[in-house]
Amino acid sequence: MTTAHGNFYKDPHQPVRAGITRCIVGGHVTEDKGCTLSLAKCENGNLKRPHTHPHAQFAIVLEGTCDYYVDGTAYHMEPGSWVFVPENVEHYIDVHDSPVPCMNLDIFFPTRPEYVTEYDEFLKTLEAAK
Numbered sequence: 001m002t003t004a005h006g007n008f009y010k011d012p013h014q015p016v017r018a019g020i021t022r023c024i025v026g027g028h029v030t031e032d033k034g035c036t037l038s039l040a041k042c043e044n045g046n047l048k049r050p051h052t053h054p055h056a057q058f059a060i061v062l063e064g065t066c067d068y069y070v071d072g073t074a075y076h077m078e079p080g081s082w083v084f085v086p087e088n089v090e091h092y093i094d095v096h097d098s099p100v101p102c103m104n105l106d107i108f109f110p111t112r113p114e115y116v117t118e119y120d121e122f123l124k125t126l127e128a129a130k
Contacts, residue, residue, distance in 0.1 A: 012126055014119055017046075019047055024038055037106070040103070041103055042064070046095050051092065057106055059091075061078060062103040067096070070083055072090070
């Protein structure tokens with residue numbers, strides 16, 4: 001058995017949209033277990049993008065502060081705060097007055113294989129650029 005390990009603060013972060021980058025934690029390891037973990041670094045003034053998806057999601061704030069909107073309701077989040085987003089419910093993050101970037105750990109289930117594939121491709125482009 002091989003044990004996967006890493007450091008999501010040091011792993012390369014993939015640009016997602018203005019003010020947001022992410023890394024996929026554990027990649028294929030967590031995918032094989034039925035979930036996908038994504039750490040997003042969200043800056044003040046991030047581009048908001050209300051959206052839905054067929055995945056349930058736990059959003060957990062590790063650093064910074066934000067307002068996390070779920071189905072039109074704003075939840076003020078600080079380190080240790082979490083919110084559950086049911087599948088197909090509109091949501092988005094708004095980082096507007098955080099003393100540091102908001103580090104947001106998302107746990108998706110079922111898996112988000114497209115996230116793993118996109119992150120793998122991003123890592124390959126970084127390797128190729130060396």
